[in-house]
Amino acid sequence: MVRVPRASDGPGVWSLIDSTPSLDKNSLYCNLLQCSHFASTCAIAELDGSVVGWLSGYVPPQRGDTLFVWQICVGQRARGQGLGRRLIADVLARRTSSHVRYLECTITEANAASWALFDSVARAMDAETRRSELFSRDIHFGGAHDSEIALTIGPFRQDRVASLRG
Numbered sequence: 291m292v293r294v295p296r297a298s299d300g301p302g303v304w305s306l307i308d309s310t311p312s313l314d315k316n317s318l319y320c321n322l323l324q325c326s327h328f329a330s331t332c333a334i335a336e337l338d339g340s341v342v343g344w345l346s347g348y349v350p351p352q353r354g355d356t357l358f359v360w361q362i363c364v365g366q367r368a369r370g371q372g373l374g375r376r377l378i379a380d381v382l383a384r385r386t387s388s389h390v391r392y393l394e395c396t397i398t399e400a401n402a403a404s405w406a407l408f409d410s411v412a413r414a415m416d417a418e419t420r421r422s423e424l425f426s427r428d429i430h431f432g433g434a435h436d437s438e439i440a441l442t443i444g445p446f447r448q449d450r451v452a453s454l455r456g
Contacts, residue, residue, distance in 0.1 A: 292343070292373075292380045295325040295334040302341035303334065310363050312401065314435075321346075324360075331357060331387070333380045335364075335373055342368035345377040349390070356444075357387060359395040362407070374407045375414070379454035392444035396424050398436040408441055414453040417446040 295303070300322035307313050307321070316324075324332050324346045335343030342365040347357050364373045381387055393411065397404045412419045424440035427433060 291337075292333055292335045292376055294329050294384075295332050295344075296329070297322055297326040299325045299334050299341060303344050306341050306344055306365055307361070307363055309365070312403075313361060313363055316361075330384065331381055333377045335368065335377060337368055341365070343373045343377055345374075345381060347381060353392075355389055356392040356394050356442075357381060357390045359393065362395075362404070375411060375454045378411055379451055382448075382451045382454070388448060390448075391446060392442055393446070394440060394442050396438035396440050398438060400436065408443065411454060412443045415443065415446040415450045416453075417443050417450070419443050 300318060303321045303325060304316075304318045307315060325334075328346065328348050331347040331349060333343075333345045334341060344361065344363045346360040346362075348360065350356055350358055359378070362374055362377060378393070382390060382393070393408075393415075395404070395408060397408065409419070420442045422440050423437055425431065425438040427435060427437040431437075
């Protein structure tokens with residue numbers, strides 16, 4: 291089941307992210323804020339009472355037509371079932387997202403799973419993609435993290451969101 295998160299989901303989200311080595315860890319407090327202050331642009335998936343999927347996102351203040359996906363995570367036991375796309379579809383299908391025409395995220399070059407997910411989203415939405423380096427390994431991360439490539443999908447029509455649910 292995919293739904294809007296609640297503050298009480300924060301520990302489960304934090305544990306899911308912690309168990310996923312490829313993801314940057316945030317503080318539990320950050321996840322609590324995402325599950326409460328940003329709940330309308332985040333989604334959680336549960337299976338047998340456990341958090342198995344998470345999407346955190348927000349609408350950048352100067353770009354009200356864009357949903358920026360900060361993090362997306364699918365736990366080991368829920369992989370291969372299209373849950374990542376369903377998490378994205380859930381947020382985009384909400385009335386609070388009716389104005390969204392672009393989806394944005396950042397991905398490191400080596401993250402094949404994320405590239406595959408977002409490329410499949412673009413195809414399903416029949417939308418163009420654009421890529422550009424947003425944060426450089428050397429300039430922004432002091433050599434401690436791979437460069438983050440911004441991927442923009444859109445514009446897309448809101449009636450294409452249903453195609454993400456497969």
